[in-house]
Amino acid sequence: MTLGFTAGAAAILAGCSGAPAPAPPVATRPPPASSGPASAAPSETRPAAPKVSNAANPRDYRRDAAQHLYDQNADRIWKGKLQPNLYAIGTLQVELDRNGLVTRLHWMRAPSHAPEVVKEIERTVREAAPFPTPSRMGKVTYTETWLWDKSGRFQLDTLTEGQL
Numbered sequence: 001m002t003l004g005f006t007a008g009a010a011a012i013l014a015g016c017s018g019a020p021a022p023a024p025p026v027a028t029r030p031p032p033a034s035s036g037p038a039s040a041a042p043s044e045t046r047p048a049a050p051k052v053s054n055a056a057n058p059r060d061y062r063r064d065a066a067q068h069l070y071d072q073n074a075d076r077i078w079k080g081k082l083q084p085n086l087y088a089i090g091t092l093q094v095e096l097d098r099n100g101l102v103t104r105l106h107w108m109r110a111p112s113h114a115p116e117v118v119k120e121i122e123r124t125v126r127e128a129a130p131f132p133t134p135s136r137m138g139k140v141t142y143t144e145t146w147l148w149d150k151s152g153r154f155q156l157d158t159l160t161e162g163q164l
Contacts, residue, residue, distance in 0.1 A: 002027040053132035057141040062107055064132045065094070066158035072128045082163045087150035088114040090121060095141040100130035108143065117148050 051068070055061035070077055088111035095104035102125060106124065111117050134140040145157035 002025055050137050051132040054136055055134065055140075056136050058137075058140050061132075061134055061137070061140045062076075062142045062144060062158050066144060066156045068131050069124070069128050069156060070159060073124060076124075077151050078151075078155050079161075080148075081148060081161050082147055082155060084164050086147055086163075088117040088148040089145065090118065090148070091143060091145045092121060093123070093141060093143045094125060096129075096131055096134060096139060098133065098138050100133045102126055102129050102131075103139075104141075109145075111148070116149070117146075119151075121146050121148075 019037060051064075053061055053064040055064055066164075090107065090111045091109040093104075093106040093108055094102060095106070097103050105122055105125060107118070147155045147160060
């Protein structure tokens with residue numbers, strides 16, 4: 001009896017507030033029906049399927065990974081030729097599993113004078129996952145050299161436009 005009274009009182013009070021009731025949290029909404037074109041969820045609610053790389057070796061995979069990083073960070077890429085004096089240059093080895101997820105990062109040459117760049121590059125790589133899946137190799141370890149301007153924009157050696 002108390003439960004019915006409380007629910008009724010809450011309904012009456014909600015109707016008197018003048019403000020619309022808030023939408024339920026996304027997690028409590030039922031999943032969309034599985035049939036018909038109207039049931040497709042908006043693309044922003046489903047993660048995009050990872051791209052597939054058909055590279056046969058790490059050197060070829062490096063180009064696919066570099067393009068993926070450029071696509072993920074388009075506003076941070078230095079356009080055109082880089083200035084002659086770069087703020088930082090670092091060479092990073094990236095290990096990916098069969099799903100394109102980062103399993104290990106290893107600096108072969110870290111820009112030790114710029115620890116903030118080291119952290120930012122590592123964050124950028126981790127946030128770009130999943131990378132294209134290395135379908136022909138199962139997993140892959142590739143190496144990339146980062147060319148970093150003091151503005152925070154960069155190019156990757158694989159796709160660089162060179163320097164002035």
